[in-house]
Amino acid sequence: MSEHVLDWISAYHDGELHGDRLRWVEAHLHTCADCQAELAALQNLAVRLQASPPMPARTPPEQFVAQVQLRLPPRSVPVPGRQRVRQAAGLWLPLGALALWAFGQAVLVVSGLALGVAAVPAAIPVVLPPLPGLGALPLLVALAQPAGWGGWLALLALNAGLTAAVAMLVWGCLAGWWAARETSLASSGLRAG
Amino acid sequence: MFAPASSTSSDEQAWITSAQQGDRQAFGDLVRRHREGVVNVVYRMCGDAALAEDAAQEAFLRAWQNLGRYNPRFAFRSWVYRIAVNVAVDALRRERPTTDLSAEPLVSGAESPEAWLERKQRAEQVRQAVVDLPPASRAVLVLREYETLSYHEIAEALDIPMGTVMSRLNYARGQLRQALSRHPEE
Numbered sequence: 412m413s414e415h416v417l418d419w420i421s422a423y424h425d426g427e428l429h430g431d432r433l434r435w436v437e438a439h440l441h442t443c444a445d446c447q448a449e450l451a452a453l454q455n456l457a458v459r460l461q462a463s464p465p466m467p468a469r470t471p472p473e474q475f476v477a478q479v480q481l482r483l484p485p486r487s488v489p490v491p492g493r494q495r496v497r498q499a500a501g502l503w504l505p506l507g508a509l510a511l512w513a514f515g516q517a518v519l520v521v522s523g524l525a526l527g528v529a530a531v532p533a534a535i536p537v538v539l540p541p542l543p544g545l546g547a548l549p550l551l552v553a554l555a556q557p558a559g560w561g562g563w564l565a566l567l568a569l570n571a572g573l574t575a576a577v578a579m580l581v582w583g584c585l586a587g588w589w590a591a592r593e594t595s596l597a598s599s600g601l602r603a604g
Numbered sequence: 605m606f607a608p609a610s611s612t613s614s615d616e617q618a619w620i621t622s623a624q625q626g627d628r629q630a631f632g633d634l635v636r637r638h639r640e641g642v643v644n645v646v647y648r649m650c651g652d653a654a655l656a657e658d659a660a661q662e663a664f665l666r667a668w669q670n671l672g673r674y675n676p677r678f679a680f681r682s683w684v685y686r687i688a689v690n691v692a693v694d695a696l697r698r699e700r701p702t703t704d705l706s707a708e709p710l711v712s713g714a715e716s717p718e719a720w721l722e723r724k725q726r727a728e729q730v731r732q733a734v735v736d737l738p739p740a741s742r743a744v745l746v747l748r749e750y751e752t753l754s755y756h757e758i759a760e761a762l763d764i765p766m767g768t769v770m771s772r773l774n775y776a777r778g779q780l781r782q783a784l785s786r787h788p789e790e
């Protein structure tokens with residue numbers, strides 16, 4: 412018996428051979444009694460295995476499905492690329508706007524203070540002490556001085572506008588996040604009722 | 605040389621996509637379609653009907669949790685059978701299987717009690733011979749003989765090369781023939 416062909420008898424028995432290999436094994440089987448016996452033994456084994464009964468269903472199919480569904484834990488849904496970008500923007504945009512607003516407030520407070528100080532000499536002569544760390548102050552004073560009190564009011568208006576714009580942006584982002592969350596819950600079936 | 609693997613059907617692919625988005629109803633459709641196969645794989649692997657349904661449910665739970673990692677290039681059936689095989693091996697590690705007399709209905713009206721007993725004994729010999737195989741060879745044999753997966757699908761399901769599928773199958777069949785030769789059929 413050819414050991415080489417014997418290796419392929421199992422695959423032949425399982426219908427896994429095609430083309431030249433199939434024809435080669437078939438031709439060999441016509442002439443080799445040992446390989447024929449091997450094939451018959453495999454067929455006999457398959458019959459014995461199939462005679463072993465499958466497991467009878469203990470739980471009706473629909474009940475099985477329902478039991479599995481009841482045991483399913485909530486699963487985090489994988490986020491597609493575009494949605495991930497949108498989610499990141501929804502988080503970082505308001506945070507960036509808030510940071511910008513805080514910076515603007517700081518600048519306005521400092522420049523307002525400087526304007527106030529700069530406006531004083533017209534009424535009360537004051538000498539600014541040379542304070543360390545206030546290197547930018549003379550520049551702010553110089554920038555704001557031509558406008559005087561009018562410039563100060565303009566800065567206040569600018570501050571109010573900026574605050575309103577940032578507030579609208581943050582609330583808009585929060586509303587968008589809430590709407591997306593509601594849609595996600597509804598589609599995943601996690602929403603009660 | 606070998607037959608190609610069967611692919612996942614289009615309606616099944618739609619269920620998978622919906623289930624990946626968290627749709628439990630779609631996952632229920634997948635469970636309904638593969639319940640019988642998964643229960644049988646687990647049962648043939650552990651040889652214990654009492655363990656099989658619980659372990660099959662566990663397999664579906666793992667499938668749900670890992671659905672995001674499912675690669676649609678492979679047949680869903682192969683993927684879920686791989687999970688079923690792993691769950692069965694885990695279940696066997698946890699508790700020893702028992703001979704389960706309730707796995708088969710009692711004497712039917714069509715056969716005598718002697719014939720029933722003989723058939724039952726033969727089935728038990730086969731079941732025991734399969735359970736005695738090493739898990740790696742047993743998994744290949746179960747997927748081939750009872751679930752009629754192709755070699756390609758078995759290779760996918762167990763993540764092993766085709767040559768390994770063939771060698772494990774040859775080994776399992778050799779062992780079974782040897783074990784069952786001690787109880788020849790009349």
